[in-house]
Amino acid sequence: MPASPLYCTVRRTESTSGLLAALYDDDPGFESYLLASWSPGPPADEDVVLPDLAALLDEPVVLRKPRTGHTPSRRLTWHCSIRSNGALSDDWWFELTWKVLDATGIEPDGDPDACRWVALRNACDRLDLVATVIRRDGRWARLHNDQRFARWACEDFAREHGLTSRH
Secondary structure, three states: OOOOOEEEEEEEEOOHHHHHHHHHOOOOOOOOEEEEEOOOOOOOOOOOOHHHHHHHHHHHHHHHHHHHOOOOOOOOEEEEEEEEOOOOOHHHHHHHHHHHHHHHOOOOOOOOOOEEEEEEEEEOOEEEEEEEEEEOOOOEOOOOOHHHHHHHHHHHHHHHOOOOOOO
């Protein structure tokens, strides 16, 4: 397990559907589920159909070309994986989701045109945030230093909740 109570990594990939399929296949002993999503996104309490979810996430990317005349770049899917050295409640994962989304620029507080995103629970000690980097208004998200900001949000959360390396 990581030395920190919360360990966070951020990366980008080319395929939203490929990433979602890989994440949902991750832990055979844990039934993956959608914890939260952008608003108004797919309801968290419904069964997830991965190709449909990927298409909904990618919709702003698909709409960008007619608006700009440019072919979308590669690696437009953003993925933040957060691991805990112990199980956290859904309420705590939900709170942490909002901290990371705001800190990284995926969905800053009060921004109605922010990126589409989902928070997936794939293991008892892990949360995966998946988003497209094209906002709903067709502009690029401002994701400068997103890895650093995600880590800082996790560190702040751990400090606020008294999480230690062994909680």
